[in-house]
Amino acid sequence: MKSFILSTRLALALSAILYATHPLAADPDPDPAKSEIWNKVKNLLFEERVIITPGNDIITLDAPVRAEDAATVPISIKAQIPQSSQKYVQTIYLVIDKNPSPIAAVFHLTPDSGRADIDTRVRIEEYSYVRAIAEMNDGQLYMAMRYVKASGGCSAPAGKDQEAALARLGKMKFRLENEVALNRPNLAQLMISHPNNSGLQMDQLTRHYTPARFVKRIDVSYSDKLILSADVDFSISENPNFRFYFIPREPGDLKAEVIDSSDLKFNSYIRVEPGKTAAGS
Amino acid sequence: MRILLFLFLAFTAGSASASGFAVNEIAPGIYVHSGAQEESSPQNLGDIANIGFIIGEKCVAVIDTGGSIVIGRKLRQAVVKATRLPICYVINTHVHPDHIFGNAAFKDDNPVFVGHDKLPAAMAARGGNYLNALKRDLGPATQGSEIIIPTLTVKDVLELDLGGRRLTLKAWRTAHTDNDLTVFDEKTQTLWLSDLLFTEHIPVVDGSLKGWLSVLKEFPGIKAHHIIPGHGQPDPPWPQALQAESDYLNVLLSEVREAIKHRQSLQQAVSTVGLSQRDRWLLFDAFHRRNVTAAYAELEWEDND
Numbered sequence: 062m063k064s065f066i067l068s069t070r071l072a073l074a075l076s077a078i079l080y081a082t083h084p085l086a087a088d089p090d091p092d093p094a095k096s097e098i099w100n101k102v103k104n105l106l107f108e109e110r111v112i113i114t115p116g117n118d119i120i121t122l123d124a125p126v127r128a129e130d131a132a133t134v135p136i137s138i139k140a141q142i143p144q145s146s147q148k149y150v151q152t153i154y155l156v157i158d159k160n161p162s163p164i165a166a167v168f169h170l171t172p173d174s175g176r177a178d179i180d181t182r183v184r185i186e187e188y189s190y191v192r193a194i195a196e197m198n199d200g201q202l203y204m205a206m207r208y209v210k211a212s213g214g215c216s217a218p219a220g221k222d223q224e225a226a227l228a229r230l231g232k233m234k235f236r237l238e239n240e241v242a243l244n245r246p247n248l249a250q251l252m253i254s255h256p257n258n259s260g261l262q263m264d265q266l267t268r269h270y271t272p273a274r275f276v277k278r279i280d281v282s283y284s285d286k287l288i289l290s291a292d293v294d295f296s297i298s299e300n301p302n303f304r305f306y307f308i309p310r311e312p313g314d315l316k317a318e319v320i321d322s323s324d325l326k327f328n329s330y331i332r333v334e335p336g337k338t339a340a341g342s
Numbered sequence: 343m344r345i346l347l348f349l350f351l352a353f354t355a356g357s358a359s360a361s362g363f364a365v366n367e368i369a370p371g372i373y374v375h376s377g378a379q380e381e382s383s384p385q386n387l388g389d390i391a392n393i394g395f396i397i398g399e400k401c402v403a404v405i406d407t408g409g410s411i412v413i414g415r416k417l418r419q420a421v422v423k424a425t426r427l428p429i430c431y432v433i434n435t436h437v438h439p440d441h442i443f444g445n446a447a448f449k450d451d452n453p454v455f456v457g458h459d460k461l462p463a464a465m466a467a468r469g470g471n472y473l474n475a476l477k478r479d480l481g482p483a484t485q486g487s488e489i490i491i492p493t494l495t496v497k498d499v500l501e502l503d504l505g506g507r508r509l510t511l512k513a514w515r516t517a518h519t520d521n522d523l524t525v526f527d528e529k530t531q532t533l534w535l536s537d538l539l540f541t542e543h544i545p546v547v548d549g550s551l552k553g554w555l556s557v558l559k560e561f562p563g564i565k566a567h568h569i570i571p572g573h574g575q576p577d578p579p580w581p582q583a584l585q586a587e588s589d590y591l592n593v594l595l596s597e598v599r600e601a602i603k604h605r606q607s608l609q610q611a612v613s614t615v616g617l618s619q620r621d622r623w624l625l626f627d628a629f630h631r632r633n634v635t636a637a638y639a640e641l642e643w644e645d646n647d
Contacts (some may be wrong), residue, residue, distance in 0.1 A: 219467035222520045287575035
């Protein structure tokens with residue numbers, strides 16, 4: 062497990078380097094298979110393995126055609142099968158071809174997740190394909206994708222109130238979206254207050270610059286069993302937000318541990334009881 | 343002699359037009375160009391915001407420069423046509439591209455570029471992205487447009503003297519953006535609100551919805567004879583002109599709060615909130631969903647449960 066985590070970190074780092082050699086590719090290629098960045102990312106993550114595309118039987122991806130706010134683009138990944146111990150989505154890779162670091166997130170899921178559905182919000186630098194690749198427990202790969210246009214003259218992936226974002230850093234909030242029912246998938250939301258910035262905003266001309274500071278790892282467990290873990294970076298919007306499922310077998314604690322790029326750790330938990338909706342921090 | 347010349351210009355330049363670029367003198371020495379109520383395009387080259395200049399006895403302050411160097415040059419021509427006095431200040435009211443990308447047209451005048459204390463950081467954070475978008479969306483005609491970072495910044499209040507004419511610049515807390523600056527001309531009681539006030543054109547939330555609403559509460563207390571909004575007809579009735587914007591932002595606030603309370607996702611909220619406001623605004627479809635997104639991301643952190 063440990064070596065796997067290291068390798069995903071390495072992949073995230075490598076993908077940033079890959080991009081640096083092609084900083085400003087011209088207009089986006091309309092053919093998703095011909096995206097240069099994607100082909101590099103694909104080779105890096107999956108080598109020669111077959112990726113079933115479109116992989117609608119297993120995974121779908123929903124994103125606005127036009128990113129209203131480039132700093133907050135909602136992404137909804139939905140699995141088309143339940144998570145069972147025989148057959149489940151083990152990993153979901155979220156790739157944004159044209160972002161400075163194209164591998165936005167790598168989510169690891171388990172049968173206890175119940176459903177491999179994930180909603181989050183991302184920054185989108187330019188017109189780009191957004192892809193979700195599901196890796197099954199038997200190693201099969203399925204891909205869903207959308208082309209997203211960042212729009213609006215004042216739309217920028219940078220945050221809106223930089224000072225306020227820093228002031229609240231580390232605050233977390235859990236929400237259960239419905240009354241909890243045991244032994245079936247329940248929807249939960251994890252909110253992390255964090256500026257999650259890229260540090261790409263440095264400018265030699267100014268005395269102001271923002272050092273990189275972003276959430277890099279999230280582990281969510283229920284009754285000490287892993288539900289969801291994620292390696293993420295600054296492609297995730299300010300105040301990272303994740304909606305996901307978990308199956309409670311008995312009352313227990315839903316816990317999150319978050320680590321940022323400065324190796325600060327933040328913890329949060331919520332007590333889960335059948336018939337209750339709750340928020341906690 | 344100077345005063346005579348000034349009066350002469352004041353009366354003749356009432357509606358000067360340089361190659362289809364009109365500036366109106368809405369009060370003595372206060373010149374405004376009204377941008378189109380459109381999104382930036384290769385046709386309008388970013389001429390979508392209200393921009394202009396104020397002439398003192400010693401020199402001129404330009405207030406916002408348009409969405410590309412092309413518009414900046416036209417504005418500069420309008421200044422030269424109106425006065426022989428030098429341009430001593432270029433004031434940017436906030437970071438948005440339609441207000442700053444004409445800055446480069448004034449470089450050779452060696453003015454002092456002035457902005458909110460947080461404008462340099464916002465320009466650094468967004469500049470690269472704005473330049474890419476300018477090139478992509480407006481085309482090669484805008485080549486030469488630059489991000490020019492202010493060297494004189496305003497943390498609270500700053501007075502500038504144009505010679506017999508004092509401008510009071512005020513830096514606001516986060517509202518439309520986190521770097522909004524207003525300009526008040528004492529002589530004519532003109533309050534240049536820029537994008538803190540939208541009329542006709544739907545307001546755009548890119549800072550803080552709650553912050554903006556709280557700033558709006560202070561405005562009716564300001565005595566002013568003339569108002570310049572960032573978008574919409576200059577010199578609207580005051581303070582009545584605030585009403586529509588304030589109504590819209592309040593609807594956004596209450597309906598997004600309701601959506602969050604009822605566990606609606608961001609995607610659901612974006613397609614249900616505020617639709618009653620559609621017919622009241624130009625460019626509603628271009629910006630409303632974005633406003634809901636911004637409002638949702640801000641308000642979900644309220645401790646409401």
